[in-house]
Amino acid sequence: MSILKELQKASLSPTAGLTGPDKHPMDDFLRMDRMPHIWCSTCGIGVSVNCFAKALEKLGTPLDDVVVVSGIGCTGRVAGYVKVDSFHTTHGRAIPFATGMKLANPKLKVIVFSGDGDIIAIGGNHFINAARRNIDITVICLNNFNYAMTGGQVAATTPEGAILSTSPYGNFETPFNLPFLAESVGAVYVARWTSLHVYNQTNSMVEAMKKPGFSFIEIVAPCPTIFERQQKMGDGLDRLRWYCENSEIQTEPKTKDADIGLRDKMIVGKFVDIERPTYLDAMNAHYQERLGSKYKVYEG
Amino acid sequence: MKADPKGVLTGSHYIDGDFACCEGALAAGCRFIAGYPITPSTEVVERFARRAPLVEGALFIQMEDELAASITLQGAVWAGKKAMTVTSGPGFSLMMEHIGLAAMTETPCVFVDVQRGGPSTGLPTLPSQADMMQARWGSHGDYEIIALSPNSPQETFDLVIDAFNLSEQYRVPVMFMMDECVGHMMERVVIPTADKIEITPRRFTKLPPGEYLPFKPGEDFVPDMFKAGDGYRLHVTGLTHDYRGYPVMTPEVQEQLVHRLVNKIRLNAPKIWRYEETGVEDADVVIVTYGITSRVAVEAIEAARKKGLKVGMLRLVVVWPFPEQRIFELASRGKAIVVAEMNYGQVFYEVDRSARGKAPVILAGHGGGTVHNIEDIVNKIEEAHKCRS
Numbered sequence: 001m002s003i004l005k006e007l008q009k010a011s012l013s014p015t016a017g018l019t020g021p022d023k024h025p026m027d028d029f030l031r032m033d034r035m036p037h038i039w040c041s042t043c044g045i046g047v048s049v050n051c052f053a054k055a056l057e058k059l060g061t062p063l064d065d066v067v068v069v070s071g072i073g074c075t076g077r078v079a080g081y082v083k084v085d086s087f088h089t090t091h092g093r094a095i096p097f098a099t100g101m102k103l104a105n106p107k108l109k110v111i112v113f114s115g116d117g118d119i120i121a122i123g124g125n126h127f128i129n130a131a132r133r134n135i136d137i138t139v140i141c142l143n144n145f146n147y148a149m150t151g152g153q154v155a156a157t158t159p160e161g162a163i164l165s166t167s168p169y170g171n172f173e174t175p176f177n178l179p180f181l182a183e184s185v186g187a188v189y190v191a192r193w194t195s196l197h198v199y200n201q202t203n204s205m206v207e208a209m210k211k212p213g214f215s216f217i218e219i220v221a222p223c224p225t226i227f228e229r230q231q232k233m234g235d236g237l238d239r240l241r242w243y244c245e246n247s248e249i250q251t252e253p254k255t256k257d258a259d260i261g262l263r264d265k266m267i268v269g270k271f272v273d274i275e276r277p278t279y280l281d282a283m284n285a286h287y288q289e290r291l292g293s294k295y296k297v298y299e300g
Numbered sequence: 301m302k303a304d305p306k307g308v309l310t311g312s313h314y315i316d317g318d319f320a321c322c323e324g325a326l327a328a329g330c331r332f333i334a335g336y337p338i339t340p341s342t343e344v345v346e347r348f349a350r351r352a353p354l355v356e357g358a359l360f361i362q363m364e365d366e367l368a369a370s371i372t373l374q375g376a377v378w379a380g381k382k383a384m385t386v387t388s389g390p391g392f393s394l395m396m397e398h399i400g401l402a403a404m405t406e407t408p409c410v411f412v413d414v415q416r417g418g419p420s421t422g423l424p425t426l427p428s429q430a431d432m433m434q435a436r437w438g439s440h441g442d443y444e445i446i447a448l449s450p451n452s453p454q455e456t457f458d459l460v461i462d463a464f465n466l467s468e469q470y471r472v473p474v475m476f477m478m479d480e481c482v483g484h485m486m487e488r489v490v491i492p493t494a495d496k497i498e499i500t501p502r503r504f505t506k507l508p509p510g511e512y513l514p515f516k517p518g519e520d521f522v523p524d525m526f527k528a529g530d531g532y533r534l535h536v537t538g539l540t541h542d543y544r545g546y547p548v549m550t551p552e553v554q555e556q557l558v559h560r561l562v563n564k565i566r567l568n569a570p571k572i573w574r575y576e577e578t579g580v581e582d583a584d585v586v587i588v589t590y591g592i593t594s595r596v597a598v599e600a601i602e603a604a605r606k607k608g609l610k611v612g613m614l615r616l617v618v619v620w621p622f623p624e625q626r627i628f629e630l631a632s633r634g635k636a637i638v639v640a641e642m643n644y645g646q647v648f649y650e651v652d653r654s655a656r657g658k659a660p661v662i663l664a665g666h667g668g669g670t671v672h673n674i675e676d677i678v679n680k681i682e683e684a685h686k687c688r689s
Contacts, residue, residue, distance in 0.1 A: 031535070034546060064531040069375075080535055080547060085528040087378065088537035088547075089371060090401055096334075096368035100375025100383070101528060103359055104332055108379065108529050129364040287353045296356045300379075 029053040029063070031083050038077055042236020044195035044221025045075050045142055049082065051198055052113070052140065055205035059109075066109045069098040071123060073149045074223075075115035075142040092122030095130045098137045105300045106136070106280055109209060116143040120176055121156040131185040134213045136278040140205065141216065143178065144223035152226035159262035163230050179271045180255040182216040189215035190272035192258065194243040195222060197268065204270065213278045220266070231262065303327050303461075303497035307355050313489045317482040318343035320453040320489045321412060324460030325384055326351060327491065329499055330410070331358040332383035334372035336365055336391060339424040340480040341414035344386040366391035370398035374407045378536065380527040382464060382502075384410035384476075389418045392431055392438070400439030401538050402473035403561060406515070406523065408502065410463045412476040414483040415642075417668040427480035428668025429591055430643035435475040436620045442558050444565035446572060447475040447620040449591040453487045459617070465500035466572065470564055471522050477619065479642070481592040481671060509533065515557070516543040521564035569621035576615045583612030585684045586630055587664075588651050589640040590616040592671055597640050600677035607678075609685055619647065624654035631655035636684035640664040640677050660687035 024032075030053070039045050056066060063084050070079035072091035079086035089097045094112045102110045112119070119127055119141045130137065146164050147153040154167035157178070161170045182190045189211045191204040201219060208215035222228055222239040233239055246265045253269045260266050277285065280298065287295040307326035315323070321344045325333070333352070335345035345360065352358040363369040366387055373383040387395060392413045402409055415431045417423025431438075435447045446466050450456040460476060467474040505512045505524035509532045517523045526532045539547035540554045565572070579601070580586055589597045594615040601611045614630070616623070631637065636659050639648040644665045652661040664680040666672065 031546075064533065065529055067528045080537065084533050086535045087375075087528075088535070088539065089374075090397055090538060093367060093371045093398070096363060096372040097375040099361070099363075099368075100332070100334060100372035100377075101379045102375075103361060103372075104376035104379035104381040104383075105529055125364050126368050129368070291353055295353055298357070298359060300357070 026050065026053055029056070029083055031081055034081055037081055039074065040225045042222060042224050043074070044144065044219065044223070044236070045078065047195045047198060048140065048142060048201065048219050048221065049078055051202040052082075052205055054202045055209065058202070058206045059209050061109050061209070065107060066111070067101060069094045069101065069110065069112050071114040071118035073115040073118045073147070074144070075113065076118055078113040092118055093126065094118065095123055095126040095137070095139065099130055099135050102135060102137055103280065107300065110137045111209065112137060112139045114141065115148075116141055116145070116157040116178070117147045117155045120178065120181075124156070128181070128185040131182060131187045131214045131216070133279045134186060134188060134276050134282070136212050136214070136280065138205070138208045138215045139217070140219065141178065142219050142221045144221050144227055146223060146227045148223045148226050152230060159260055161262045162227070164227075175260065177255065177259045178218045179258045183255045183272050186214065186276065187216045187272060188213035188274050188276050190255065191270040192218040192220065192268050194220040194247055194268060196240045196243040196247070200268075207273070211273070212281070213276055220260070301499050301501050303494040303499050304329055305494035307331075307358070308491060308494040308497065310491050310493045313491065314486060315453060315489050316343065316484050316486045317450070317453040317456045317478060318414065318484065319347050320457040321386070321460055321476070321478065322347040322351065323489070323491060324457040325410070325464070326355060326358070327457070327494075327497055328461040328464035329382045330384050330464060331355070332373060332376040332381040333360050334363050334369040334376070334383070334385050335360065336363050336369045336387065338366075338388045338391045340416055340483050341386045341388045341412065343483070344412060344414070366394035367398070370395035370411070371401065373409055374398065374402055374405070377407050377409050378528050384412060386412040386414070388414050388416045389422060389431060390420070392434065396434070396438040399445070399473050400441060400443065403439065403443035403445060404538050405536050406471035407473065408467040408471050410460070410467055410474050410476055412478065415477060415479040423669050425480065426669045427592060427671065428642045429477075429479055429593065430646065430668055432477060432619060432641070432643070432646040435477055443561050445472050445475055445620060446470065446565065446618065447477050448617060449477045449619050450482055451591050451594045451615070452482065453485060453489045456482060457489050457491065461497060461499070465498070468500040468502055469522070470568065471503070471525065472565065475620070477591065479592050513543040514545045515541060517560055517564070520568060521560050565621050572618055572621055573623040573626070574618040575623055575626065576617060578613045580612035580614060580630065582610055583635055584610045584688060585612075585636045585638060585681050587611065587613045587638045587640055587677070587681070588616065588627070588647070589613065590619055590647065593640050593642055596671045596674060597677060599674045600640075600672075600681065603674060603678050604681045609681060611681055616647070622647075622650050622654070624650070627651055627654035628656060628658065631659035631661075634688065635659055636688040637661045638664050638677070638680045638684050640672060640680075642666065642668045642671070660684055662687070
């Protein structure tokens with residue numbers, strides 16, 4: 001058999017052609033030929049990928065127009081498993097890659113799916129500038145409070161007191177409050193949910209993807225292999241129970257109150273939902289005003 | 301195919317190399333620049349920022365840093381644009397990781413480096429040619445790129461077009477190695493009509509989704525491309541990947557991929573090499589040089605000839621891949637070689653290696669900040685002549 005045929009065969013989903021109960025509803029959305037995935041049991045990333053698939057279904061945008069961009073890390077592997085055009089870029093730089101893609105072809109629906117270390121620490125400069133410019137992309141940030149792929153180091157999001165391999169005596173740095181940061185730099189949509197809140201998470205993803213401009217969702221997710229184990233918080237299920245008991249859903253939450261303490265109650269919900277011209281809308285309006293008929297509206 | 305007239309500013313212009321670089325890019329079909337200001341390259345993006353709104357489909361964005369600029373352009377390329385970024389020494393250092401990404405994902409794009417004195421902040425407003433090895437192998441891992449070096453604003457215009465064409469043909473990031481002198485030198489630049497400019501279109505696959513494998517190479521070791529939104533729903537990663545684009549962490553797939561990334565330039569090198577020779581045939585001493593230094597070398601050759609020395613010049617237009625075969629031929633014929641470059645030995649070592657001991661190879665180098673003194677090159681020519689006899 002030729003290599004081409006072998007590879008073609010390999011790239012077919014194991015359940016391709018099946019219908020009814022044998023076919024999993026996520027088959028069309030996932031690269032089944034890449035299963036099993038690398039994520040640990042009861043990790044929160046798979047939950048969010050499932051929510052994302054449902055959100056795309058609800059949104060109704062043709063999957064051919066959807067692009068997922070990831071950086072590096074556990075959540076950075078999302079791009080590799082979703083069956084849309086997907087780009088696994090460098091550490092921290094998913095947002096500028098997505099920026100180039102969206103500006104080059106505004107018809108694409110571009111979603112950045114990556115972790116807290118990737119988006120907020122090494123990629124923090126790109127996060128604040130893309131939000132400021134109001135680039136029309138959705139950023140889904142899985143926050144598991146540590147660098148999990150490299151074995152559990154302290155992060156810019158690690159709550160004070162948490163013990164990790166590079167904070168062996170407990171973290172003494174102040175972590176970022178992500179919704180507060182996102183709002184302050186101009187994000188038009190900001191929400192936070194946990195892996196427990198699958199319906200809310202899915203609905204927020206739909207709203208965020210519908211929203212023109214820079215939308216941001218923080219998902220607080222368990223990392224039972226490292227974070228919860230190190231803090232003696234039990235396994236992923238224990239953590240979901242903890243989320244259930246300690247997440248406070250407020251009707252009009254304020255981002256300034258959204259700090260996360262290691263064992264404190266935390267605010268979840270939709271924080272920001274405002275209107276602001278996107279980068280391309282602002283650019284087109286500005287050049288039309290300044291250059292008049294010499295300017296042809298940029299459409300990609 | 302021919303250039304799109306919308307980007308071609310046909311006529312005779314009195315502009316500097318940086319402006320010529322911008323016009324060359326527009327003529328080549330570049331419609332996306334992600335930039336970040338840095339002396340002495342800034343004029344390229346200043347001109348593009350002014351020109352882009354008047355060229356349909358063109359967009360300029362000034363990013364927050366060079367890390368962003370060097371990957372934003374790759375996002376644009378995978379969405380279908382021809383794109384480049386422009387920088388100088390410190391910014392070029394920041395871009396290295398993304399040059400590696402472009403090499404690994406075979407993203408056709410152009411990186412312009414208007415070289416200034418270094419290391420570190422060095423001499424922001426003064427020239428050097430000390431980024432040549434960084435251009436070749438600055439990112440980690442094993443890969444090959446193409447690098448070109450113009451010696452005038454006119455050649456800058458002409459060569460940027462070639463840089464884009466080569467990047468499309470071989471799907472590599474192409475390093476466009478200018479220097480502060482060429483960047484800021486004002487000369488006449490003649491821009492032809494669009495129908496006189498040859499453009500290499502992107503090698504998009506003709507295979508339908510399902511049949512097309514994004515990293516399966518053709519006969520020239522280069523795979524055909526797709527773009528986001530075309531319905532292929534494929535994966536592109538900086539991880540080691542198989543023909544499908546899927547990550548595979550095995551020595552076998554690493555070997556298959558990396559060997560091809562290196563070979564697609566090494567085995568195609570004879571088609572890519574480009575150099576200009578003057579007076580080489582009867583010369584006893586050959587000066588190998590490139591960029592602005594080649595123009596100083598012309599004066600040095602004249603002075604040496606007045607002293608009765610037979611001197612010729614080989615000017616590298618494409619610096620990487622390096623024409624080692626030609627250097628070996630010249631060395632084998634007993635010609636002594638002087639390598640004139642604005643650094644303390646980068647291309648020099650490549651020439652020395654290629655000569656394989658057949659002839660003396662002498663460096664006429666200095667730390668940068670200004671072009672060579674003509675006398676310094678003449679002295680090296682005399683030294684080389686003595687070594688030879």
